[in-house]
Amino acid sequence: MDKWKFNLAQKQSMITSATAAVAAFLVLVLVALSFFIFIRGGNFFWPQNIHTIVYKRQDETLQTHFVRLDAKTMRVDEELLHFRYSSPEQLFDGQLTLNESNIISSEAAPSVAVVALKNGGSVIAKVTSITDFQGKRVGIEQFAKVTEQIDEYLQTINFVRQGELADIHRGLAAMDKRGVDEDAPARVKLAKRYYQLQDVIENVERKLDGYVLSVEFADNTSYPLFMQNVSEFYYPNEMNVGEKFLFALSAFGSFISDAPKLNNTSGGVFPALFGTIVMVLLMTILVTPFGVLAAVYLYEYAPQNKTTALIRISVNNLAGVPSIVYGVFGLGFFVFVVGESIDNILFGDDLNSTTFGAPGIFWASLTMAILTLPVVIVATEEGLRRVPQSLRDGSYALGATQAETIFKMILPIASPGIMTGVILAIARGAGEVAPLMLVGAVKFAPALPVDTEFPFVHLQRQFMHLGVLIYDGAFHSQNIGNGSSFIFACCLLLLLIVLSLNLIAIFIRNRLRKQYAQN
Amino acid sequence: MLKLFEHDKLDVNNLKPEQIAIEVKQLNLHFGQKQVLEDVNMAIPKNQVTALIGQSGCGKSSLISCFNRMNDLLHDCEVSGQVIISGQDIYHRKQNVATLRTQVGMVFQKPNPFPMSVFDNVSYGLKLQGVNERRKLDDAVEQALRETGLWTEVRDRLFESALTLSGGQQQRMVIARALALKPEILLLDEPTSALDPLATLHIEELLNQLKAQHTVIIVTHNMQQAARVSDYTAFIHQGKVIEYSDSDSLFTMPKQKRTESYITGRYG
Numbered sequence: 001m002d003k004w005k006f007n008l009a010q011k012q013s014m015i016t017s018a019t020a021a022v023a024a025f026l027v028l029v030l031v032a033l034s035f036f037i038f039i040r041g042g043n044f045f046w047p048q049n050i051h052t053i054v055y056k057r058q059d060e061t062l063q064t065h066f067v068r069l070d071a072k073t074m075r076v077d078e079e080l081l082h083f084r085y086s087s088p089e090q091l092f093d094g095q096l097t098l099n100e101s102n103i104i105s106s107e108a109a110p111s112v113a114v115v116a117l118k119n120g121g122s123v124i125a126k127v128t129s130i131t132d133f134q135g136k137r138v139g140i141e142q143f144a145k146v147t148e149q150i151d152e153y154l155q156t157i158n159f160v161r162q163g164e165l166a167d168i169h170r171g172l173a174a175m176d177k178r179g180v181d182e183d184a185p186a187r188v189k190l191a192k193r194y195y196q197l198q199d200v201i202e203n204v205e206r207k208l209d210g211y212v213l214s215v216e217f218a219d220n221t222s223y224p225l226f227m228q229n230v231s232e233f234y235y236p237n238e239m240n241v242g243e244k245f246l247f248a249l250s251a252f253g254s255f256i257s258d259a260p261k262l263n264n265t266s267g268g269v270f271p272a273l274f275g276t277i278v279m280v281l282l283m284t285i286l287v288t289p290f291g292v293l294a295a296v297y298l299y300e301y302a303p304q305n306k307t308t309a310l311i312r313i314s315v316n317n318l319a320g321v322p323s324i325v326y327g328v329f330g331l332g333f334f335v336f337v338v339g340e341s342i343d344n345i346l347f348g349d350d351l352n353s354t355t356f357g358a359p360g361i362f363w364a365s366l367t368m369a370i371l372t373l374p375v376v377i378v379a380t381e382e383g384l385r386r387v388p389q390s391l392r393d394g395s396y397a398l399g400a401t402q403a404e405t406i407f408k409m410i411l412p413i414a415s416p417g418i419m420t421g422v423i424l425a426i427a428r429g430a431g432e433v434a435p436l437m438l439v440g441a442v443k444f445a446p447a448l449p450v451d452t453e454f455p456f457v458h459l460q461r462q463f464m465h466l467g468v469l470i471y472d473g474a475f476h477s478q479n480i481g482n483g484s485s486f487i488f489a490c491c492l493l494l495l496l497i498v499l500s501l502n503l504i505a506i507f508i509r510n511r512l513r514k515q516y517a518q519n
Numbered sequence: 520m521l522k523l524f525e526h527d528k529l530d531v532n533n534l535k536p537e538q539i540a541i542e543v544k545q546l547n548l549h550f551g552q553k554q555v556l557e558d559v560n561m562a563i564p565k566n567q568v569t570a571l572i573g574q575s576g577c578g579k580s581s582l583i584s585c586f587n588r589m590n591d592l593l594h595d596c597e598v599s600g601q602v603i604i605s606g607q608d609i610y611h612r613k614q615n616v617a618t619l620r621t622q623v624g625m626v627f628q629k630p631n632p633f634p635m636s637v638f639d640n641v642s643y644g645l646k647l648q649g650v651n652e653r654r655k656l657d658d659a660v661e662q663a664l665r666e667t668g669l670w671t672e673v674r675d676r677l678f679e680s681a682l683t684l685s686g687g688q689q690q691r692m693v694i695a696r697a698l699a700l701k702p703e704i705l706l707l708d709e710p711t712s713a714l715d716p717l718a719t720l721h722i723e724e725l726l727n728q729l730k731a732q733h734t735v736i737i738v739t740h741n742m743q744q745a746a747r748v749s750d751y752t753a754f755i756h757q758g759k760v761i762e763y764s765d766s767d768s769l770f771t772m773p774k775q776k777r778t779e780s781y782i783t784g785r786y787g
Contacts (some may be wrong), residue, residue, distance in 0.1 A: 133744035158536040396592060398696065399621035408647070413634060516634045517682070 015031045036145060041492030043071075044485040045255065046247040047236035050124060051217055052109040053083070064218045066112045067096065068236075070485065085124060088223050090105055092121030093262075096254070103227045108237055109198035115215060115225065115233040119260025123225065125215035127233055133210025143233075151209060154206050157439035160197055165220045168194045196494050255489060256479075264469055265486050269493065271445060274465035275361070276430060276497060281439075282365035282459075283372065290369065291376025292411070298377070300406055312381075319374035327435025330367030335359055335439060355460050357436045361449045362459035364440035368432060372425035373435050379424065383417020384410060413516045423502055430498045442463040443472050466494045528765035529564055531751050540565040540704055540734035541586055546600035548581055548590070555581045555609075557758040559600070563751075567721050568726055568735045570749035570766065572742060574781070575607075578758040583706045586736065587623035588616050592754045604704070621648065624697030625706040628697045629713045632681035632687035637673050640681045644700045661667060663699040667691040667725055687718025691725065698733075705729065707737040711744065743781055754778045 006014070040095045048068045056061055067083035081103070083096040115123040130138045130146055138146060168190050175190075211227035239247065251253070258268025294315075302308045340357035347355070356362075387410050395405040411418075433441075442462045449461045473487040526706060540665045540716060541563040548556035555578045563569050572581040583592045585602055586610060601608045609619050621644065633640050642650075650656060660677070664670040669691045673684065683762075690710060697705060708727075711719040726748045729735055739745050745752050746766055752761040762769060762778045773779040 079693060170538060388631075390627060391633060393589065393592070394631040394633065394693070394696075395643070396649065397587065397589065397620055397625040397627075399617045399619075399700065400644075400647050401617050404647055408643075409633060517680070 006037055013073065013242035018124065037195030037488060037491050037495060038162040040488035041490075042248070044489035045251040046115070047234065047239060047244050047247050047251075049108045049237050050112045051106050052112070052115070052394055053106045054096055054104045056104060057067075057410075062104065065096065066109055066218045068124055069115070087217055087230065088221060092117065092123050092192040093265075103415065104353075109236040110235070112237070113233040113235050115213070116231050117225075117229050118231045119229065122217060125217050125223070128214045128216050128222065130227065131210075131212045135206040135210075146211060146227060147230075150208060153208050154228065157201050158381060160201055165194070165197050166350070198481055211490060240260070240401075254372055256493065260464075260469070262445070264473055269466060269469060269490055271448060272464040272466045272490070273497070274450075274468045275441070275445070276466045276494070277435075277501075279361055279365050279463065279465065280426055280430050280501060281366065282361065283368040284364055284426060286369035287372050287376050287429075291373050291421065291425075292380050292418055294373070295377045295380035295384060296406060296411070299381045299412070300402070308310065315374050315377050319378070322433045323432050324438075326367055326371045327438035330363055330370070330435060330439040334366055336365040339363065358460070359438065359440035359462060360460040361440050361463045362438050364463070367435050367439045368429045371432065371435065372429050375424045375428065376418070379421025380414065380418050383420070386417065387413050415509075415516065416509050416513040419505055419512060423509065426501045426505060427498055430501060431494070433465070433471050436465055437471070439470055441468040466490050466497070470494070528767065529751070530566060531562060531763055531765065534562045534564055538564050540604070541736075542601075542603040543582075543585075544601040544603065546582075546585060546598070546602060548578070548585065549597040550593070551595040553651070555758055556585075559758075559760055561753060561763055563734065563736060565734050566730050566732075567750040568730050568737060568748055570736045570745035570752045570779075571736065571755060572740075572745050572752060573755035575740075577755045580708050582755065583625075583736055583738055586704065587620045587625050588614075588705055589620075589625060591616060609632045622699045622702050623704045623706060624700060624702035626690070626694050626697055626708065626710050628709040630693050631688055632684070632689045632692060634680065634682060636678045637681045637692060638677045639686070641696050641699050643696060650782055659699050662691075663695040664696050664731070667695040669695060670706060685718070685722075687714050687721055690714060690718065690722060694722075694725065697727075702733065704734045704736065707735065707739060709738055712740060719744075738748070742770070754781060756781070 015234045048070075050066055050068055052064060053067050054062055065083070065085040065087070067085045070082045070084055072081055076310050079100050081098050082099060083098065085094045085096050086092060087094055111126060113122060115125065115127065117123065118498030127140055130140055130142060132138055133148070146169055171190050172187070172194075175187055182515060208228045212224040213227050213230050214222055214224055216222050234247070236244070246347060256270045256273055257270050259271055261268060287406045298308060298312060298315075302311075334359065336354075339360075340354070342356040343354055391413070392405055395409045396402075400408070440462050442464060443460050444465045447458070447461060449459070450457050470487050470490045473484075473490065526653065539562045543559050543563075546556055546559040547554065559582065571582060573579045581590065585598060586604070586609075590596045590598065598610055602610060602611075604619075604623065607614065633643065635643075638656075638660055639651045641663055642656045645656060645659055650659070661670060664673065669688060672688060673692070676683070682693060690713075693711070694705075694707075711722050714722070723744065726735055726737065730750075736747075736748065749766045751764065752766045752769045754761045754769065754773075754777075756777055762773060762775045764774075768780065770782060773782060
């Protein structure tokens, strides 16, 4: 079999090709993953064209809808098309799955709009007219003006509610405590004022309810939408690619700055984005000094004997412990033992609701810090090992103590190595979900962990996290629909966050490398 | 060569107390089981250059490491006997090692600049001593660099990385770094073995100037160098001081047979 004999050069090139093939496969997987996430996530922002379709139902009757294509999937031998549509029964998020063979006709519907509602939903229909509270028809070109008017009304209501009405409530509440007859005249006076204001509000609300945006579905049925629920409408078919791109950009902007709507399937993800970043930063602040000091002890101070070797092996093994175990540990130890002890010491019997003894962002960060600690310790030790003995000797010979040598000479030189550990820790910490759900990440948090209310940073608060949002979304909407593209958009954002946090850390590391380069 | 201003050589085995910089008494050094120095007794004269010569592994580097206790950093190292500097036994348990090392500077075989700027390198020791005033640091750095003749070469690049200097400049900067602390004694452990001939010449000239202010002890492999730069020379063999006298007599009329064999190149 001379055919299978190869000379040295051929063998060499075969080995090269084999390794290159594996590397190429890896690149392909990475590109495929990024591309897939980018396309599916981007779909959430991209204004899809609207079509009018006529299709055959199972009972052979024909039906017509204005639809937007969400996704295509293959099932055995046929292609399934997933659409979204609106009808009086399914005002928004109506989902339709059809075989290609059932569709009789499909054509572009240029005059059909997507009406975005304030609750996060959207209605696909023709916009016909606007009616004001006196029943007068107003042209749809007056939309902006009417919206302004409605915002004014909403502000008025809000102003009364937050202002005078709140004062009256407080006044009444104060009187109720005493509950004495001599308060009666004042009470009556307040009550009277209360009903007056209530009338004002009802009056405005009646006007608000009078503003109606009429829309028309594909089967020519008309439907009234309350103007106060409508935020905007646009005609995707009439946009060119540039306009669509700008629209997608602004949609991305509101995606990262708004709160989630419709049970985390629409709207924005600002609280989750914020929670993720705050958690990761807090984790980094906690894990870096811990990890560095531990590594300094292990490498610089500890005698290099069996006990140290055992500790080092244990640290390495900790990196392999499943993350959910850390979550259970965090819940059982930090929350229930440490947190409750803090509550007892600070508040004692006065406590009427748990403060630190409940899952919160600090416990979550601490748990993640423990989880990423081995990575930082191992990387720091590696960095310390690279500092040559001659520099240590030089420092000692100038009268430095061991501590001075470590903190003024060795740690700065080892800092690029430390940063490598921090980068790995960030990458791991930002992507972890399972332990977070036990120690403080929730589907919906009423307040951010950092706000303008004293003391500004509320470490005991629960928080939202992008990973948890994805996990949650994946469980409550498994059919193809808006929910799933929302999940992909979250994935896209999570990837972007991990990428940018890493880039920042790499930038810092490269600067440190340049500064402390050894030759 | 005719030496015009040659002063009288001291008898190193019979020094007056005020002429002594370091007095070594009954010094024994063990690394684990191995005895590296055996009953070393010598007095090193003040403001002179003393060279230690001998073959590799004879213990000469270990001996100067005893003078600023760099040996302490190696484990398994045991020292007995006394090393007296300024009337104090530096192996006394109350001796502060960090303070000792500011008084006894040391320069190593390979230049070991810290990966920082030239200024930060030279001011490193002073900053450790708590000197933070910018003016004082500036003055001390300039003075130390002038002493080593490096000032004119690096005055414009004080804040560039010390690693951009050439090997010889680096070694002189390392000497300046030690001098910035104004040590009484400067220990040099084969300071020129990693340098080219021109850089070596620079350093040798420097040593001659340094002895006005400092006591210099140099370990060297190179006997020509020892003869050129030193006033006194000790020949060490297998952990023992075989012969110790002024360099002229040692290199021209060695009293011991082993010294003669070594300097004439029969072994080593």
